[in-house]
Amino acid sequence: MNKRDFIKRIALVGLTAPAFTRLDGLLAAVENRSSIELATDEDFWAKIRAAYKLKPDYINLESGFYCIQPEETLENFIRHVREVNYHGSYYMRNLRLENKQRITAKLAEMADCSADELVITRNTTESLDTIIGGVDWEPGDEAVLANQDYGAMRSMFELVERRYGVVRKVIDVPMLPQSDQEIVDTYAAAITPKTRLLMVCHIINITGHILPIRKICDMAHSKGVDVLVDGAHAFGHFEFSIEDLHCDYYGTSLHKWLSAPLGAGFLYVKKSNFSKIWPMFASPKDSDDITRLNHTGTHPAHTDLAIANAIEFHNRIGGERKEARLRYLQNYWTDQAREMDHVTLFTPKERHRSCGIANAGIKGMESSEMAKKLMDEHGIFAVSINTGGVNGCRISPNVFTSIDELDTLVSALKSMG
Numbered sequence: 015m016n017k018r019d020f021i022k023r024i025a026l027v028g029l030t031a032p033a034f035t036r037l038d039g040l041l042a043a044v045e046n047r048s049s050i051e052l053a054t055d056e057d058f059w060a061k062i063r064a065a066y067k068l069k070p071d072y073i074n075l076e077s078g079f080y081c082i083q084p085e086e087t088l089e090n091f092i093r094h095v096r097e098v099n100y101h102g103s104y105y106m107r108n109l110r111l112e113n114k115q116r117i118t119a120k121l122a123e124m125a126d127c128s129a130d131e132l133v134i135t136r137n138t139t140e141s142l143d144t145i146i147g148g149v150d151w152e153p154g155d156e157a158v159l160a161n162q163d164y165g166a167m168r169s170m171f172e173l174v175e176r177r178y179g180v181v182r183k184v185i186d187v188p189m190l191p192q193s194d195q196e197i198v199d200t201y202a203a204a205i206t207p208k209t210r211l212l213m214v215c216h217i218i219n220i221t222g223h224i225l226p227i228r229k230i231c232d233m234a235h236s237k238g239v240d241v242l243v244d245g246a247h248a249f250g251h252f253e254f255s256i257e258d259l260h261c262d263y264y265g266t267s268l269h270k271w272l273s274a275p276l277g278a279g280f281l282y283v284k285k286s287n288f289s290k291i292w293p294m295f296a297s298p299k300d301s302d303d304i305t306r307l308n309h310t311g312t313h314p315a316h317t318d319l320a321i322a323n324a325i326e327f328h329n330r331i332g333g334e335r336k337e338a339r340l341r342y343l344q345n346y347w348t349d350q351a352r353e354m355d356h357v358t359l360f361t362p363k364e365r366h367r368s369c370g371i372a373n374a375g376i377k378g379m380e381s382s383e384m385a386k387k388l389m390d391e392h393g394i395f396a397v398s399i400n401t402g403g404v405n406g407c408r409i410s411p412n413v414f415t416s417i418d419e420l421d422t423l424v425s426a427l428k429s430m431g
Contacts (some may be wrong), residue, residue, distance in 0.1 A: 032209040037065060041330055054321065056417055059339060062331065072395045073419045078247060078410035079397065081273040083324070090323040091275050094316035097220055110315045117322050121280055124258070125264075126255035129275055131230060132282050133308045134318055139166045141265025141281035141303050142213070145242050145252050146170045149211055149292035153179030158204045158212040162187045162402040163379035164219055164244060171213075173234045181208070187225070188219065189403060190362050194226040201246055209239045216248040216259075220399045220408060221360045222344070222371030224252070231260040246270060249280075250328055252337040252369045271370075274324035275317050281307065298321035327359065340370030343411045347420045356431040360404045373399060375406025376430045392426040 016362040016399060023381065041060050044052055050060040051420045052058055068074065074082075080199045083091065098105050114134065134139045146157075147170060157171055157180055166170050183204040191197050212234045230243045240262040250272030256264055264282040268274035281304075283291065289301045297309035328336070345365065351357045361372040376384050385398035385407050395409040409423065 023197075024251065037061070039328060039330075049332070049334040052335055053338040053342040056372050060416065065327075066414045068414060072393045073422060075394055075396045075409050075411055075415070075423065077412040078270065078408055080276060081270055081275050081412055083320075084327055087273060087275075087320060087323045087327050091316065096317040098319075100317045106315065107117075107313070110119050110414055114315070114318050114350070117318055118280075118311060120322055120325050121268075124328075125249065125280075125282065126257050128285070129250075130391065131285050132280055133283050133304045135265070135279045135308055135319070136277050136310075136313075137269070137279040137328035138164075138265045138267045141279055142242060142244055142293050143170045143264075144266070144281060145263045145283075145291060146174060146211075146213070149178050149308070150290065150292060151173075151178035151210070153212045154181065154208060155179075156181045156183055156206060156208040157183065158183045158201060158209055158239075159215070160185050160187050160402075161225075162218050163213060163215060164221060164246065165401075167213060167244060176364065183209070184280060184311055186403065187215075187223065188302065189221065189223070189360060191367075194229055196329075198229050199226060201230055202233050202237075204272045205234065205237050205239055209237070210237050211242060213242045213244065214266075216245040216254075217251070217369070217371065217407065217416060219247050219371075220402055221373045221405050222247075222363055222368045222408070224248075224367055224369065227259045227261065231262075236261070240284065240290075247371060250324075250333075250336075256282055263294050268321055272324050272328055275320045277314065277317050278321055283307065316348060331413065333397075337369060339413055340411070341365065341368070341416055343417075343420060344368060344370050344372050344409075346417065347409070350376070351427055352426045354427060354431060357427055358406065360406055370412070371408060371410045373404055373406045373408045374427065375404070376427075379430065381405050381407055388423075388426055392422060394426060 044058060067085055086343055093202055093221055103429055118132055118134060119129045122132045144171055152234040157296055159171055161184055171182050185204050188200060189198050214225060214230050216227055227243055236242045236245045242263040243261045245264050245266040247270060262284045266279055268278035288304060291307060293307050294311060295309050295375050297306040299306035352359055358375045361368050375381060381398040381400045385396055388394040388396050396409055399406060399408050
């Protein structure tokens with residue numbers, strides 16, 4: 015076998031994982047059932063739950079930070095670690111780039127954008143900070159963002175304010191809006207002729223509120239303003255197309271709702287904007303090559319390889335099925351919680367304005383105390399949120415969450431009245 019054939023044979027080493035067939039028969043049996051119908055089929059989702067190894071010590075309702083990997087993805091990830099180590103520098107020099115390009119193409123297909131407009135990063139913070147810090151800012155330039163945005167990005171805007179004299183225009187997103195236009199108008203009111211960039215969450219991490227991104231982008235573009243979208247909790251959570259959003263930049267984490275290993279994300283940059291952004295680290299690549307924005311040196315190639323496995327698992331379940339189930343789970347417990355006078359919901363009631371994430375607080379109780387009670391008295395792990403006008407616990411179930419577990423949550427909320 016010559017060298018070229020050898021390289022071709024093993025170039026796909028990370029993309030040809032052993033098949034896990036336990037779910038194949040299950041998924042084939044439901045092929046003709048609608049996602050909405052399947053969302054309430056507890057027998058089906060109990061079998062999906064069996065694909066995960068779950069810690070029995072508590073009920074995990076905090077998938078928002080990191081969604082654990084199903085055993086299939088985890089085992090493939092471990093295999094990739096061994097395989098890359100087995101080949102050593104040979105893999106890194108001869109196979110790494112080709113495999114990364116193939117995985118980038120898979121991500122771009124799922125995101126519905128061009129592969130040459132997407133680069134794999136470590137997380138959303140790296141992706142968005144690359145843009146925030148890479149704009150060629152001048153003193154007096156303005157940036158629009160929200161109090162409900164993620165803290166790391168708000169800190170990055172504070173940094174460019176101190177470093178370049180950028181003016182931050184910070185708005186409050188309407189928590190329970192009456193219409194999309196109310197949200198669009200809130201952002202529009204902050205834009206002036208000096209505005210260079212508007213950052214907006216696709217789904218607000220502290221409340222689960224999905225924002226009308228296409229309408230916000232079209233409004234901002236009509237005023238000559240570029241839009242950066244924080245999609246940390248969107249990708250792999252609910253179905254959408256980056257092309258349809260009309261945004262200029264989009265960043266997300268793949269270790270959240272796609273359930274890829276920790277340390278995986280991506281950055282999308284509209285091709286016409288490539289040359290507008292200074293890279294975070296110097297790169298020998300041309301300005302028309304998006305990879306110049308992510309020249310971070312040697313990195314864990316096995317994590318990149320496992321992204322393909324995470325996509326495969328996601329696609330086997332089906333994005334529409336997953337979205338329908340997550341929305342059903344959220345509405346199952348929030349519909350009951352909204353009937354409790356002592357509970358405040360910080361997530362809009364309208365079905366299309368949220369998916370799997372919601373936030374509830376107890377009147378007269380600090381969110382930290384609420385989180386402690388949930389864990390100590392009811393064995394429920396959830397995160398305390400007290401920022402951006404929210405004082406409650408974020409509840410973020412996953413496809414492995416059972417209705418019985420949510421019944422425990424509802425019972426716990428009732429007991430706090």
